[in-house]
Amino acid sequence: MKRPSSWLMLLSIFAIVGLSCTSVLHAQDAAEVVETAAAYTYDWSKSEVTPEMFAVNNLWIMIAAMLVFIMHLGFAMVESGLTRAKNTVNILFKNTMIPMIGIVMYAVCGWLIMYPGDSWIVDGVFAFGFGIGGGGIYNGGDVLYEGITPAYSTGYTVWTDFLFQGMFAATCATIVSGAVAGRVKLLPFLIFSILFVGILYPITGSWKWGGGWLDARGFADFAGSTLVHAVGGAGALAGALILGPRIGKFGKDGTVHPIPGHSMPLATIGVFLLWFGWFGFNGGSELSADPAGVSYVLVTTTIAACGGGIACAICSWVVGGKPDLSMALNGILAGLVGITAGPDTPTWIEALLGIGAVSGVLCYFAVLFFDKLKIDDPVGAISVHGVCGIYGTLCVAIFGDMSLLGIQALGTAVCFITSFVFAAVVFGILKATMGIRVTEEEEIEGLDLGEHEMAAYPDFQRTYIKSYEAGEI
Amino acid sequence: MKRPSSWLMLLSIFAIVGLSCTSVLHAQDAAEVVETAAAYTYDWSKSEVTPEMFAVNNLWIMIAAMLVFIMHLGFAMVESGLTRAKNTVNILFKNTMIPMIGIVMYAVCGWLIMYPGDSWIVDGVFAFGFGIGGGGIYNGGDVLYEGITPAYSTGYTVWTDFLFQGMFAATCATIVSGAVAGRVKLLPFLIFSILFVGILYPITGSWKWGGGWLDARGFADFAGSTLVHAVGGAGALAGALILGPRIGKFGKDGTVHPIPGHSMPLATIGVFLLWFGWFGFNGGSELSADPAGVSYVLVTTTIAACGGGIACAICSWVVGGKPDLSMALNGILAGLVGITAGPDTPTWIEALLGIGAVSGVLCYFAVLFFDKLKIDDPVGAISVHGVCGIYGTLCVAIFGDMSLLGIQALGTAVCFITSFVFAAVVFGILKATMGIRVTEEEEIEGLDLGEHEMAAYPDFQRTYIKSYEAGEI
Amino acid sequence: MKRPSSWLMLLSIFAIVGLSCTSVLHAQDAAEVVETAAAYTYDWSKSEVTPEMFAVNNLWIMIAAMLVFIMHLGFAMVESGLTRAKNTVNILFKNTMIPMIGIVMYAVCGWLIMYPGDSWIVDGVFAFGFGIGGGGIYNGGDVLYEGITPAYSTGYTVWTDFLFQGMFAATCATIVSGAVAGRVKLLPFLIFSILFVGILYPITGSWKWGGGWLDARGFADFAGSTLVHAVGGAGALAGALILGPRIGKFGKDGTVHPIPGHSMPLATIGVFLLWFGWFGFNGGSELSADPAGVSYVLVTTTIAACGGGIACAICSWVVGGKPDLSMALNGILAGLVGITAGPDTPTWIEALLGIGAVSGVLCYFAVLFFDKLKIDDPVGAISVHGVCGIYGTLCVAIFGDMSLLGIQALGTAVCFITSFVFAAVVFGILKATMGIRVTEEEEIEGLDLGEHEMAAYPDFQRTYIKSYEAGEI
Amino acid sequence: MHMIEAVVKPYAIDKIKAKLSELGIFGCTAIECKGFGKQKGHTERYRGARIDVGFVPKVLLKIAVKSEDMEKAIDAITTSARTGSVGDGKLFVYSLTKVVRVRTGEEDNDAL
Amino acid sequence: MHMIEAVVKPYAIDKIKAKLSELGIFGCTAIECKGFGKQKGHTERYRGARIDVGFVPKVLLKIAVKSEDMEKAIDAITTSARTGSVGDGKLFVYSLTKVVRVRTGEEDNDAL
């Protein structure tokens, strides 16, 4: 008797989305500003930047948005590569839905929660509004829908801004997706994603990037070590804790039974695409095509990735005994997450060793540590995004202005805890109401059959003869 | 005794290409215009745009061309992912050859058929010319080979234009490739592709984008819902009809036996890459880097993709009972095809619900519908590109100027029918002469062995024990 | 008792990298120039290009660097796709480490070896310096750290330059990686890569791009047919010769037993990504966003790829009897390598037939030829990069100024031989000291188990029943 | 009790299963295998060289039957799998000493 | 000497192996197979249509034992694989004429 409840849930999702859309539509009608882009004209003579410079800036941010978009494919590949073949359809489905949900929720309300302009509900802490407005000032009252003029920004049009920020938003929920893979029920997870992307992410985001209280106190987070990665990592931690480990991951005697990912090529594709996308993630966060600024950011970003990957690989070789590809890949991501809070200031040596390599080493031991704690994180999301996100945020002070250390620590802690609590409450409620974990039988047979009645690789003979796991096939 | 005939065919292909090349070479010699790009200089003072703006515009169109290029990898992945492992080499081969054939044929004659300038043979209906000329005015007589100047366009050089349009061209034949997968003979299909890309696509294209009769009547097709997708979909329909379904797809009692795709990760990679490429497909069709125009187009494109994917996924969940990944992926493409005719005008709500979501739903039911009709389309090309291409073309009127509805309907119908007839005739002639379908034995063993004597995955044990198909392995 | 020696090696790598880093750091401190990008300001009024043009140029080179970056994923996919499933983790590991090693070594010393400005140690032949300096003039003495100003270049900032050149550097070692796949020991190969990327590549590179003796004599190599590809191909040849063929590749009676690649989709993904990246490789080598120059280069690059792919596919069809996907893919790369030395001058017909198609045909017969010689090159690296690299270099003269033929031949020969000797010496020393080939048992079981104790596809049943190889499984 | 091992072409499985069901024989275990017999394997090519792939994909069906059902079962399998061309397959029959159903511990004919 | 063929659920392997080791039986060969019995296969879907996948993944264990060890071995396997639900599997036993260890050429009981 599962169907009726899924129906109900789906209908209510529909209803919520529909209602919010209608309200936006109505508001737009009321204001009589439903104009299309084609109608905008701008008197360039009043602009601070020349039309050419505006076009270049805007072009770069659009391209950066596309690069961030491709990160979603990267996440999909890393997560499916590092989990079992029997859960592949499920993971791909989640990672296909999340960016779509993220962008839609960001259009519905996320953007105006995150960039409220002056229209805070609780000053510096919380705002709300519906729709893709005109640069944060479109939320009900006095509508200003200039859209594309440089008055909105010297760097890009309002649409470019939305695209870039919307692409960012969904990455947060994707991070969680990896940590709960292999056992979470699909529908509750989608509901969690809607709330996480649509509410939590923009709220913590508004504290810094929306000009909220953290921003006012000088907190620095260039492209989101805290606002995206630590926040996502905290959600991942909450999810992994509440769900419990996959069957067979931990023996009764406390031993760890690794559950190897089913396709190393997919994991490798994923990490390279994430690195590729990170050029847009960090480089685009310069918010203009400023040659010096962007190119410097790209160099430190690249070098930190190298430092993280090499360090983590060496760790696995020297400490673990063999060079571990999955660790090298995680190390690259760790270095990238670490540099994200402040790619604009460190020297390349600091980026390589102080930020990249240290993040890589941190990530290596964090993976072992969470295994020790019996927290099962199939793709290492908590270690990569949570731990290195926090470390990266602190790096802004460590390798820059040490006086910032206090606010950096406070900012990352508050955001992490807020996200953790939010995720824990949402997962808790979902667990109590509809359940968040699939049945043991379904987990063993794989979520592809249980949730989707589909096989990811129907033409290949899978192997069940191995001693990989205690009790799981 | 197959070899001699293949030899003959190959030789004649060679001959045709060689001859046309020579003729072009000769023409060029005659006109003494074989100059290289390095030789062009331009007096910018006469230009309408500044050199900087020209450089930005040109850069964006070049990048858009690269993005459209990567769509070919996307198609290759979607099509191989959604078909059987035993046909993978064949599909990859076709999808590797098609863009190359497309670009070469576009250089040989396609471009000058499509953009004849004033040199129509039948006014507004048909033109012809050889080679990469100077903006459509290079076709025999008075050669004007200005090439790269803004006089050609304020947006880009003649080479950029060729690159962007050439990348577009090949997508059309690729669409057909998916629908005939798993049973079509390789050589006839390549011949079909040469004719489809080199003749049919540029002819229908010239009617609108080349300034032909549809353009004169106010038909609107921003980036090709009709000119690329419906035309490709019509070819796919013709091909699927003439070939007949794969063995085992339909039971004698009329039941549908789905033949699952062999790799969901490949299909997912493909759809994400197509979405990524679509930023260039639609965004580049703005034909400049105009910040307002391009960024708006990117937003509606993205949001329509989300609408299509979410709607199709919900359909499969609510109507079909389980969330179907292959449908979610098809839905994304449906949304993208739908918005392609007019991404520059709808509001985001229209793009999300009116265009994207409706296309997704249409696509879902179209897949079921063509199955009912016993038309076997392995990857859903007819539903995605044909049906949604037509719907998208109508959307320009529905969500814009309703007075256009007539010409939109006429335009898409004429193009669809022209393409269908052309494809049917070509496939018909090929069927009568050399045959277009592999033998039953080859189909069952897989086209990889029959056509290529190669295996796509020789290191993996394939599974033959399943009840997937009636009579097929 | 392997562990102690690996430890030692790892520690010494660590030590070398650490020491060089420290020396750089120290030098930087001494000069008191550790400033961040943000601090740079420039008086644009003195510039030769406008700020807008500088931003466009810089943006294109940054994007080109990203495109070259994605080529590393392309190489990883081609190489793993064209080798056995049992060696996949090993190949992915190598191809993940190489770009990281390449970029770090380039930062440590490669860049200043390659672009010494006026600070040659042996004039036009050899230079040396540590760190990412200010455009080649930062190597000890008089530090000039202007960094980002147009005085460095009218095209891009010093950081953009480093990024673009650093991404290039690593491709060289990656080419070698493919030829030695399936039997080379991991650690010696990584040591080889460090030396090859950090020393050899920048030395031969400096002869032309750094303004050395080849440049002075008028040698032309636009984007590196010789400096990247022939040099890489020579290293590949040395490696393949010294290692010897894989077990079972050649029968005692001289027969060739092909060892098929394990995944054609991965190989296809790889080639498309390489093509995609080549837009940046060649297009970026224009070193500005000059609309005419870049777009022309992109067109010839694309058309040469088409020519190579089609020609090689037809060869395999007509000569070999069946259309061979792996050959079509190699042919595309061959065409791309061929056009790389001079994509700025040939007409499109020359690019298609004279350069692309001839390279494709060359590549086809070169593969057969090296098989005849019993040189085992699993992915065809020597044929594609070595042979076509040399041919491409000559094409600059053949399809341009024939008077250059002498210097073109001399330049490519000297670079090829230098690289071959260097690689042979390094591999020779490594062979004598630590051994470079895995044990027979490890080779048969696969390097994934031996070197990494990991499986690339643990969930799939592999097949061992086939007559593919004589004596190998 | 006898065990019938039938090496057949993969797409004969469905027909065989259906026929056996009619006879009231429901249990069956199928194994992927590769066969070598009168039917020749195929040739593959890779980068210009030929490979002789001697084995042909087949399915090995194991069907344990009561001795009294043996003839009927053999008949059912043979007729459903026969197409008349080489490679149709072979049947091997041997006698079983014991059969046990794991779930209940039932033995021999009770377990079938 | 007898050969025991046990068709069991995949995740019973580890338990069975451990139990047999206790009895001093070390050799064993495992084959992936698909079973069809009282336990029904599952349904799959693809693009709006249903597929009936009749077979369930199982593992076939082959264990050759000295005749005197047979009963113990059967017992060990049955008890370790039993969960009490359909699909637990079946055991088939037949007698061997000969066993040879390839490495040494030892025969019969010496080879086990």
Add this chain to the structure above:
Amino acid sequence: MHMIEAVVKPYAIDKIKAKLSELGIFGCTAIECKGFGKQKGHTERYRGARIDVGFVPKVLLKIAVKSEDMEKAIDAITTSARTGSVGDGKLFVYSLTKVVRVRTGEEDNDAL
């Protein structure tokens, strides 16, 4: 008639096939399997933890022979597969009650 089941190292297949052909024995069915015996499996690692992979990839060859060919066949297989190191494999022989060629319906020795 006897069935010889030989569990051998994968790369011995070609040699065995060649040897058997010399004896005039052409039919043979091969199955991928995993063996557990004196030869130890290997260890794998993943993200810092170890996994013990007990089974080693082997191939199970099934060769039905006329009783008079049995000894020769066993000999041929044993000698071609022997390398002298652990893991060379084992041979199991049992007698067949019946053999049927599906294509023609021929039985027993005629079918071999």
